[in-house]
Amino acid sequence: MEKSYDILIVGGGIIGSSLAMALAERGQKEIGVVDVDLSGRWSSSERNAGGVRALWEQPVNINLSSLSISFFEKIATQVGFQQKGYLWLYGEAGSETIDKRITGLKKDGCEIARLSPLEIERRFPFLDRLDGITGGTFSPHDGLINPNLLKNYYRDQAFTEVDWIDRTLVEEVIVEGESVKKIRLRELPAEKDIEPFLKEGMLPTGGTVCEIEVRTLVNATGAWAPALAKLYGQDLPTIPVRRQVSVMHCQEVDLAHYGMIVDTSGLYFHHEAGNILAGYSIPLEPAGVRFDDKGSDFFLQEIWPRLSARSSQFERLKRVGGWSGLYAISPDKSAIIGRVEGFANLFEAHSFSGRGIMQSYAAGQALAELIQNGKYQTIDLSALSGIRFKDGRWVQEGLHL
Numbered sequence: 001m002e003k004s005y006d007i008l009i010v011g012g013g014i015i016g017s018s019l020a021m022a023l024a025e026r027g028q029k030e031i032g033v034v035d036v037d038l039s040g041r042w043s044s045s046e047r048n049a050g051g052v053r054a055l056w057e058q059p060v061n062i063n064l065s066s067l068s069i070s071f072f073e074k075i076a077t078q079v080g081f082q083q084k085g086y087l088w089l090y091g092e093a094g095s096e097t098i099d100k101r102i103t104g105l106k107k108d109g110c111e112i113a114r115l116s117p118l119e120i121e122r123r124f125p126f127l128d129r130l131d132g133i134t135g136g137t138f139s140p141h142d143g144l145i146n147p148n149l150l151k152n153y154y155r156d157q158a159f160t161e162v163d164w165i166d167r168t169l170v171e172e173v174i175v176e177g178e179s180v181k182k183i184r185l186r187e188l189p190a191e192k193d194i195e196p197f198l199k200e201g202m203l204p205t206g207g208t209v210c211e212i213e214v215r216t217l218v219n220a221t222g223a224w225a226p227a228l229a230k231l232y233g234q235d236l237p238t239i240p241v242r243r244q245v246s247v248m249h250c251q252e253v254d255l256a257h258y259g260m261i262v263d264t265s266g267l268y269f270h271h272e273a274g275n276i277l278a279g280y281s282i283p284l285e286p287a288g289v290r291f292d293d294k295g296s297d298f299f300l301q302e303i304w305p306r307l308s309a310r311s312s313q314f315e316r317l318k319r320v321g322g323w324s325g326l327y328a329i330s331p332d333k334s335a336i337i338g339r340v341e342g343f344a345n346l347f348e349a350h351s352f353s354g355r356g357i358m359q360s361y362a363a364g365q366a367l368a369e370l371i372q373n374g375k376y377q378t379i380d381l382s383a384l385s386g387i388r389f390k391d392g393r394w395v396q397e398g399l400h401l
């Protein structure tokens, strides 16, 4: 706690961990990662669906995912990366949209095929209720990953070069002119203090407090990024929004050979350790840090009707679990990455909504380049700078779930 850091990353989720690895790989010294709970119990990196796809509308999102996928392919067995593809179903209004998306993806070098309803039936025989389906796309290099293995992979690569500061929160950011000079950290007195801080922003009383000098600070606090940004006087347009998933057992269908399936209703589902994991984003879900999980009600009202509308074999499902986690959503549904406007040594990488896992590798590499060299080299992410919301240069992502 007496140390100073060249680069201090706040938030040790998938993004903070990837950035730490990228910096360490580039020979960076004096890196710290501080997190109120490095085990990540409430973090989005712990509570997601593990989907990986290059299937996006915005070129920058396609590129972020594609570059990450190329890396995941190299370490596939270590991080449980399975390229079993994404099937995306389309309804009545879909034909033109499919063409546009296929063209966009092919332009960026990604493989994607258009499937007719007959081909869908043949390749996915359990989908026996295709009323209203006009076709679909299948992207074979997309798939599923184990997010915990991936986060630990990043951390392991960076392990010896990084101070991992656990059970500690940032409670003040001390700025002089355009630079962050110091931050005040508070070590939580007890494990029971983690939850009230992350859920309600309640600061614990007691605990060791210290001020640390930092030469560069990075906000990688995911859905908590707006709260940290307030400490340096910024009003972030990002909102935290609850997302829920259900896990079910289905005796009739084994999805082990398939990747992710996305229905016209917005429901997505895939195989998960012998069960089925399904998620659905309730429209108009109110903003806020909420983890209350509606459990059976969510399954009965949102998941089961949509699944059974696609397959007679999903009529008999047994819910065996589920959870809720947070999306950090920016106004255009694309991530915010880059230097924070008005600061020389303050950077940010957050607001990945439903794609932080799949874009984590490329995002970490690119931000490390920007921090160390002052410019992007591998992939240009300047379109994702937070200043775009002031300039009206939104990167509206339409394939957001």
Ligand SMILES: Cc1cc2nc3c(=O)[nH]c(=O)nc-3n(C[C@H](O)[C@H](O)[C@H](O)COP(=O)(O)OP(=O)(O)OC[C@H]3O[C@@H](n4cnc5c(N)ncnc54)[C@H](O)[C@@H]3O)c2cc1C
Pocket: 010, 011, 012, 013, 014, 015, 016, 034, 035, 036, 037, 038, 040, 042, 043, 044, 045, 046, 047, 048, 049, 050, 051, 052, 168, 169, 170, 171, 198, 220, 221, 222, 223, 224, 228, 243, 244, 245, 279, 324, 325, 326, 327, 349, 350, 351, 352, 353, 354, 355, 356, 357, 358, 359
């Ligand atoms: C239900 C669900 C399904 C999803 N499905 C997918 C998917 O299929 N594919 C995909 O790619 N993405 C998916 N996502 C999104 C993905 O999980 C996130 O984009 C990603 O995990 C964000 O990572 P992060 O590192 O930015 O944030 P987090 O993992 O949330 O990490 C932020 C960290 O910051 C810490 N922190 C916060 N405030 C402070 C503070 N003041 N001081 C110190 N530490 C602090 C927290 O403890 C936390 O560990 C899903 C998310 C949810 C909720």
